[in-house]
Amino acid sequence: AAGWSDIDVRAVDTVRVLAADAVQKVGNGHPGTAMSLAPLAYLLYQQVMRIDPSDPEWIGRDRFVLSCGHSSLTQYIQLYFSGYGLELDDLKALRTWGSLTPGHPEVHHTKGVDITTGPLGSGIASSVGMAMAARRTRGMLDPDAAPGTSPFDHRVWVIASDGDLMEGVSAEAGSLAGHQELGNLIAFYDQNQISIEDDTNVSFTEDVAARYRAYGWHVQEVDWRRGSSPKGDEGTYVEDVDALLAAIEEAKQVTDKPSLIALKTVLAWPAPTKQGTGKAHGSALGDEEVAATKKLLGFDPDKTFEVEDDVIAHTRKVADRGREAHAQWQTSFDSWKSANPEGHTLLERLLGNGLPDGFEDAFPTFEADAKGIASRAASGKILTALGPVMPELWGGSADLAESNNTTMEGQPSFVPDNWQTTAWSGSPYGRVLHFGIRENAMGMALNGIALSGLTRVYGGTFLVFSDYMRPAVRLAAIQKLPVTFVWTHDSVGLGEDGPTHQPIEHLATLRAMPGLDVIRPGDANETAVAWRTILQHFDRPAALVLSRQALPTLDRTEYASADGVAKGAYVLADTDGTPDVILIATGSEVDLAVQARKTLAESGVAARVVSMPCREWFEQQPEDYRNEVLPPSVRARVSVEAATPFGWHDIVGDAGRAIGIDHFGASADGKLLLEKFGFTVEAVVTAAQDSIAAVAAG
Amino acid sequence: AAGWSDIDVRAVDTVRVLAADAVQKVGNGHPGTAMSLAPLAYLLYQQVMRIDPSDPEWIGRDRFVLSCGHSSLTQYIQLYFSGYGLELDDLKALRTWGSLTPGHPEVHHTKGVDITTGPLGSGIASSVGMAMAARRTRGMLDPDAAPGTSPFDHRVWVIASDGDLMEGVSAEAGSLAGHQELGNLIAFYDQNQISIEDDTNVSFTEDVAARYRAYGWHVQEVDWRRGSSPKGDEGTYVEDVDALLAAIEEAKQVTDKPSLIALKTVLAWPAPTKQGTGKAHGSALGDEEVAATKKLLGFDPDKTFEVEDDVIAHTRKVADRGREAHAQWQTSFDSWKSANPEGHTLLERLLGNGLPDGFEDAFPTFEADAKGIASRAASGKILTALGPVMPELWGGSADLAESNNTTMEGQPSFVPDNWQTTAWSGSPYGRVLHFGIRENAMGMALNGIALSGLTRVYGGTFLVFSDYMRPAVRLAAIQKLPVTFVWTHDSVGLGEDGPTHQPIEHLATLRAMPGLDVIRPGDANETAVAWRTILQHFDRPAALVLSRQALPTLDRTEYASADGVAKGAYVLADTDGTPDVILIATGSEVDLAVQARKTLAESGVAARVVSMPCREWFEQQPEDYRNEVLPPSVRARVSVEAATPFGWHDIVGDAGRAIGIDHFGASADGKLLLEKFGFTVEAVVTAAQDSIAAVAAG
Incomplete structure (x- = not known):
């Protein structure tokens, strides 16, 4: 009683x-x-x-x-x-x-x-x-x-x-x-x-x-x-x-x-x-x-x-x-500590928001490859590589493990023994999470995990279904929780599943949310730097937005290092002297900008390509750096992103052009859709010429 | 068998x-x-x-x-x-x-x-x-x-x-x-x-x-x-x-x-x-x-x-x-028709997407009043007035009836007889909907109702909880369903409930969605025209975004008619000749712009005030009209909206200023919050002067 x-x-x-x-x-x-x-x-x-x-x-x-x-x-x-x-x-x-x-x-x-x-x-x-x-x-x-x-x-x-x-x-x-x-x-x-x-x-x-x-x-x-x-x-x-x-x-x-x-x-x-x-x-x-x-x-x-x-x-x-109660607990903690010195070292690191030794070296680098690899697949390889190095890392998907590439291969599932299946073995102590088709609860659970403080967690679904979990994402941002949302199938490029599955407005809606970093890497190596940078932050959530389709892995001996991702935007390919126009792209459209630059060069137009995977990180850079990447004097600008252009005007300015898609998608092959909806080299080239003309016209 | x-x-x-x-x-x-x-x-x-x-x-x-x-x-x-x-x-x-x-x-x-x-x-x-x-x-x-x-x-x-x-x-x-x-x-x-x-x-x-x-x-x-x-x-x-x-x-x-x-x-x-x-x-x-x-x-x-x-x-x-089966049904339909000539007339109107006789006259007009009325309260009065005129109209709230003002007063609830309560009487055939605290199901149900085709339906919650129902809102837009989402408590102006209840990014996220009209009226009469215009559309959903706090009811003998709402944006208060600056505002900030205009006039700056309750409707106007409201030559522009400025740059342009709030809110009195977060006459005046200076500087 x-x-x-x-x-x-x-x-x-x-x-x-x-x-x-x-x-x-x-x-x-x-x-x-x-x-x-x-x-x-x-x-x-x-x-x-x-x-x-x-x-x-x-x-x-x-x-x-x-x-x-x-x-x-x-x-x-x-x-x-x-x-x-x-x-x-x-x-x-x-x-x-x-x-x-x-x-x-x-x-x-x-x-x-x-x-x-x-x-x-x-x-x-x-x-x-x-x-x-x-x-x-x-x-x-x-x-x-x-x-x-x-x-x-x-x-x-x-x-x-x-x-x-x-x-x-x-x-x-x-x-x-x-x-x-x-x-x-x-x-x-x-x-x-x-x-x-x-x-x-x-x-x-x-x-x-x-x-x-x-x-x-x-x-x-x-x-x-x-x-x-x-x-x-x-x-x-x-x-x-x-x-x-x-x-x-x-x-x-x-x-x-x-x-x-x-x-x-x-x-x-x-x-x-x-x-x-x-x-x-x-x-x-x-x-x-x-x-x-x-x-x-x-x-x-x-x-x-x-x-x-x-x-x-x-x-x-x-x-x-x-x-x-605390004193009693301390006794049990102290005996755990003396029996588990390695565990205690790990705990100390986790309490201090430290990263493991060998953290930076754990990331794979990806060889240049014109055929390339989907950024979701690159992400999967990165997570698998991090698995043994970062015991505190765990995560999974809302029933899209294979699609989201959210499984750290070789790691056990977090599941009661009786509920292991043919496809998934594990234990109550496992690390691969299976949320079922419950995106919002996944998001809320990720928040709860992050609040508990000793682990780093991520969860995946399709980008379009970020809508289902916005309440959780917003609470992650309000609470400054280091949760990573892995959202794949990031544009109409996903193809046949059609308009209900194709994100259009989602990048804009996520960027509009305070306190959330939205990162859309352009190739496999950008994906690695994105993950590295995300995990170096302990005070905010991140949205990692990844492609379904393969993206060429850029030759970093020809183009700038992907390390620039950490600054949110960087000059990927430059011109001698002041560029005539700046092409700004994210994710799957980075390669499109790179190709358009070549075509423009053939007609004597010097274009700089800026890869801008994360606007929030870029905004946090010193003004000098920002002006270096986007010189205010260069007003001819084109942004390219397979999403709504809403919110790009402040980057491209009055003389700029924002190539995007402001209507719902359709069910067809992804490449065809991108072409039908105007994501072509020709469209970028034309927009660049238009923007140059607009500047010239005053 | x-x-x-x-x-x-x-x-x-x-x-x-x-x-x-x-x-x-x-x-x-x-x-x-x-x-x-x-x-x-x-x-x-x-x-x-x-x-x-x-x-x-x-x-x-x-x-x-x-x-x-x-x-x-x-x-x-x-x-x-x-x-x-x-x-x-x-x-x-x-x-x-x-x-x-x-x-x-x-x-x-x-x-x-x-x-x-x-x-x-x-x-x-x-x-x-x-x-x-x-x-x-x-x-x-x-x-x-x-x-x-x-x-x-x-x-x-x-x-x-x-x-x-x-x-x-x-x-x-x-x-x-x-x-x-x-x-x-x-x-x-x-x-x-x-x-x-x-x-x-x-x-x-x-x-x-x-x-x-x-x-x-x-x-x-x-x-x-x-x-x-x-x-x-x-x-x-x-x-x-x-x-x-x-x-x-x-x-x-x-x-x-x-x-x-x-x-x-x-x-x-x-x-x-x-x-x-x-x-x-x-x-x-x-x-x-x-x-x-x-x-x-x-x-x-x-x-x-x-x-x-x-x-x-x-x-x-x-x-x-x-x-x-169809022939059998036709027999029963024909006998219904002859027994119910009035019902049949109504059905014919509904099948033809017609509005009732007296539709436009049914809307209340609101007298000029400095103290004013919250736009949510105006909306409630409008709905109540429409109740007897539009039998096809029904709607309710996700447990916020009194807060959302979504009840058509005097109409019965849609509820099984046994589940009537002290507060709500009705019948299985009623018109006031009680969704419980289930925003997403409300949205999906509204879509199902609209798909059924013979009624017009609306549903309310707080704007911040539009996040809970985005999947439904998106499907309304994809399916072009004439559903009206009534979202009240539309800014930090709601006050004490604090950051979890205060929308910041929501207006932007909704505008970013294809196929959705987002309307944020500035006073009671704008709210009436907003409802009128929404109900005149049969081919798309609308988000009606309303204030918790009272908004002054503008004197329409002094300012332009609220009919301009139907065009999405209109010149509310003008200057003689070309304005020095255009102040563009929505919802609760319209009055702020009106006041700033007066202050600017005192220092000899001629400001036009544009009320812009619905960007989507404005974009559908002929270019002439748009250029009349926002002459391209007037590049000094200030937007004012108690929400993220994300997405306003394309309206105000490179020389413009967007007054907004790009961080989460706080728990305190709403008026105080608006002031603390920079929604003051002084801030608008300063921004106007800045923008004028930016234009002058080239």
């Missing part, structure tokens, strides 16, 4: 009035869930989770994911109670400029927050990645430890709302988690059955528990409403903390399945008139309701942010529990 | 060799599913679906959705067999330029194709919209008919694959369909358990049938493998068509639940060595395997595209069944 004393009960009620007050003060926000989940959150922080408030980055800690991020007060108030650094003034500053208590929890911003949440479904989906990372990390550093004895064993705790479980991304992730038998994942489903449109019966009447059982989860139901409606109006509502704790204990015993504990609550309990209503979900309760709630709970309705000294003194004692 | 004769069996086997041949000829594609689903597809087209090959657009027809669009041959061969217009030469032209048989089925391109599919999950998700549309159409035109007797009653048939059911969008849609009790929806789950990464056990081991039961579907399992593995290697595989038909008949009897028939098949049956393998999923089988399959089935291995005359003569007889 939880064994709560009066002061624990008072503390929980204090949470409720603080939540009501904080939202009331700023005038907007989400008070309801923070009020009704006060007992659960308190139980987790005070008694259940292995955490140490004095060391929020402790690698042995359990992770906490507030998937219903709008209820950020649920977490902020516990962080305040537990002594993570938040104080009452921070709660008073909720949702205001510069505060430590933004509308939704933000990782790297508020101590004790393990993940940025807010978009529904994202938290619980990322938690699956966190749980996977815990298992992989153990497999990498301490595979032989008995279950539960490794310093790398920890649990991932999630609180999810009705909204989280309506989102498809949580469904994908739930299916994946069940398949992966993630016993270290325990999620609470706050089944208050109220969302912004009030009673969820209007749109959401499925049997959630049965659904999670179908996924292979261990599911328990704890009904505080005892059968009454979401309004709690039959007067039967009892916050049975002991029953909840019993369910938690049972969930901890289940080590071969993720656990869902469906907890039926009354939203905004015990607000007298707004409990169990949509109004209490996303709006301030109003002075009157706040006062009435305070009276009901024995607080002074005229005071705000009232926290009794003995309450905060009591809750802060959790620090002792944390220190103790 | 199906009662198949030898010729039916021969026809089904002919499907298999045609599928193998067609993929072999082009050298790529997906033969496997078309082979193993031959019996199911044949049964549906020849015996089950109410269709008339002589009239593919017949409004009384059942709809067919091939959610596994990669298996397009499954449909193409049946269209050929049934006489929809495809011939053997079309099958030979599979996946080639200009053919009627592209890689994935394309609506409006190949007769008999009801929907473009390909992106997995999209078809089955859109089918939910089709089933909803059938019910709403009946409610609009023939509400009192007994079940199954209305000419507007029809079924929606779906074939979905393992991949379809892994995607989150199908999960969202499945939950929604169960909730909506869509008895007219029958889906087959081709459970071959093979995907591109071969045996799906490596990633997908949930109990799909139990999951769909949890959604509230009627689920049946038909196991042709009789317990053997996906490889069929125990030799027990029997294509029991009678069992399948019995399941279909049972599904038809269930009118209060959607039906899933899980059919366990062996992929590529009976290819001797590649059946049940990932290789047979997405690649040509190879000459040898094709020949071996033909031998096995009693076909000449040296012949390709062999169709015996009596086979095609037999299958084409289905035309008789179609004509008969």
Whole structure:
């Protein structure tokens, strides 16, 4: 039993009035869930989770994911109670400029927050990645430890709302988690059955528990409403903390399945008139309701942010529990360390964001070859070469392994023993990931893995299906996570699969996103430098955009070194003196620009070719370098990219020409399509002449 | 029982060799599913679906959705067999330029194709919209008919694959369909358990049938493998068509639940060595395997595209069944018509893409008001005004009704009687849609509704969550569907919810998509003209992007009429003679430009203000008009939009300045954020002066 004393009960009620007050003060926000989940959150922080408030980055800690991020007060108030650094003034500053208590929890911003949440479904989906990372990390550093004895064993705790479980991304992730038998994942489903449109019966009447059982989860139901409606109006509502704790204990015993504990609550309990209503979900309760709630709970309705000294003194004692847990862990860590000196050296490197010895030498170089190789195939060779050198590297695909070339050949799959197949052997500690056809959950899981911090991860699909995972990509960018998205089949050049599979707008849409590096290498050696540079960054996600079709491997004795890729853009082929025109190309169109340069030379036009695989990296170069590559005085410019020209005008300027494709594709041979859609030497040459003429005309 | 004769069996086997041949000829594609689903597809087209090959657009027809669009041959061969217009030469032209048989089925391109599919999950998700549309159409035109007797009653048939059911969008849609009790929806789950990464056990081991039961579907399992593995290697595989038909008949009897028939098949049956393998999923089988399959089935291995005359003569007889069904339907339609003259007039208008009498007069006009009104609130008033005038209009939100202002006040919800709530009353025939927090399924359902053709539909969420529904939006654009996406909370101006909820890149990413009109009106009257113009288009989707915060309602006696919105951009406020600078703004920034113009005037700078709510509409104007609004000679230009400046350079040009925000937002008051991020009169004035100086400098 939880064994709560009066002061624990008072503390929980204090949470409720603080939540009501904080939202009331700023005038907007989400008070309801923070009020009704006060007992659960308190139980987790005070008694259940292995955490140490004095060391929020402790690698042995359990992770906490507030998937219903709008209820950020649920977490902020516990962080305040537990002594993570938040104080009452921070709660008073909720949702205001510069505060430590933004509308939704933000990782790297508020101590004790393990993940940025807010978009529904994202938290619980990322938690699956966190749980996977815990298992992989153990497999990498301490595979032989008995279950539960490794310093790398920890649990991932999630609180999810009705909204989280309506989102498809949580469904994908739930299916994946069940398949992966993630016993270290325990999620609470706050089944208050109220969302912004009030009673969820209007749109959401499925049997959630049965659904999670179908996924292979261990599911328990704890009904505080005892059968009454979401309004709690039959007067039967009892916050049975002991029953909840019993369910938690049972969930901890289940080590071969993720656990869902469906907890039926009354939203905004015990607000007298707004409990169990949509109004209490996303709006301030109003002075009157706040006062009435305070009276009901024995607080002074005229005071705000009232926290009794003995309450905060009591809750802060959790620090002792944390220190103790940490000390225990340290003992097990120290014995692991002495038994595993190599493992410890690796861990130190990973903690320090270091790269392995021999990192740069591990990359293959590709001989010049007119027939060439698809950049996706080059990427596959690079990953396979990195496999033995970088144990922290892992990744896979959303059911397109062979198409995306995302498999490190020779490495085992990350899969429960029973689910190995003829095609894929592996173990729960493997490195080749199989996400199934679940792109968004893949993205969210990659984020969760990156948040766990000790590995480097990538995941692949077709570029066109980056659309399916944009919510995850955006969260990777917001959280500055070093995740690599491998997106192949990067243009109409993919051919016969037709318009639904051919990206047009995707490069532009990804470049438009803040905080994401978009790299489209032009040949195999550019692909190698792209991977090298990506892995040298630890503070941002990257999109690696690769061709389905073969690209000639350029002769680097004739053309500039592919090392220029690291600067985002470089002069690949130059002229003597000032060029008449600059041809700027990415990916599969680099070779087209190279050919057009030759044709232009035949008619006496001196063209420079700039390969521009990554606009973001280029923009970060000093102005001198940028002006060297693209001299402002040379206004005759042509960009060539088999994608929408949207967004290229700022590179080519008013006198320039952007060769692109601004309509959907078609089903036919890829080479033919590129020709039909105007990606020809003649078109580049004509555009160059046009641009030169435009400059001449003033 | 199906009662198949030898010729039916021969026809089904002919499907298999045609599928193998067609993929072999082009050298790529997906033969496997078309082979193993031959019996199911044949049964549906020849015996089950109410269709008339002589009239593919017949409004009384059942709809067919091939959610596994990669298996397009499954449909193409049946269209050929049934006489929809495809011939053997079309099958030979599979996946080639200009053919009627592209890689994935394309609506409006190949007769008999009801929907473009390909992106997995999209078809089955859109089918939910089709089933909803059938019910709403009946409610609009023939509400009192007994079940199954209305000419507007029809079924929606779906074939979905393992991949379809892994995607989150199908999960969202499945939950929604169960909730909506869509008895007219029958889906087959081709459970071959093979995907591109071969045996799906490596990633997908949930109990799909139990999951769909949890959604509230009627689920049946038909196991042709009789317990053997996906490889069929125990030799027990029997294509029991009678069992399948019995399941279909049972599904038809269930009118209060959607039906899933899980059919366990062996992929590529009976290819001797590649059946049940990932290789047979997405690649040509190879000459040898094709020949071996033909031998096995009693076909000449040296012949390709062999169709015996009596086979095609037999299958084409289905035309008789179609004509008969159509004639029967016509009788019921005629009696409906005479009993419902007003309904028939409405139907005629809808079939002719007409707008109602009084359409233009129905729109409210908004008085000038400095305090103003949020464009989302204006939109809500407009929708409410349109409600009584346009019975074909319906829509709702993904659980943000009050935030998106998407409710036509006074109209009933579209919800089963039992699932009405305190907040929402309605009926199965209602007009206010409740999608739950399922944005992508909402988008797909909207597409399905639009494909059904007789209604106009819209759906709302926050702009930032357009990311969740991009796959649906793209399919709306590809299919040229008149769906309206209502996206509110359109900038950092939304305030406290912070970076996860604040769109930055979204306007650019939507503009980059071909075929989508993106409209961001600047005040209430612009919002009215935006809606009017959107509803006047029947051939494309629109994104209506609206503010959370109040926008001043401009005094149209002082400024130009909002009618200019229909042209995408117009001169809102002008100068005498040639302006010194043009300020171009959208949405909430229009007023900022108007204010900056005044400030500039004080220092003697003559600024024109162009409101540019829709770049796509503007680009469609004659060059004269465009040059009138943005004279090429006026190169001093400033764009102002609270979003990424990405993509604005082509409007403002080399001498111009684009005021935008290229980083993520923050949690604070919206007004404060706009100020902090540089959306101030001073910033616009400075940019204008800079641009004027840049022009002067040459």
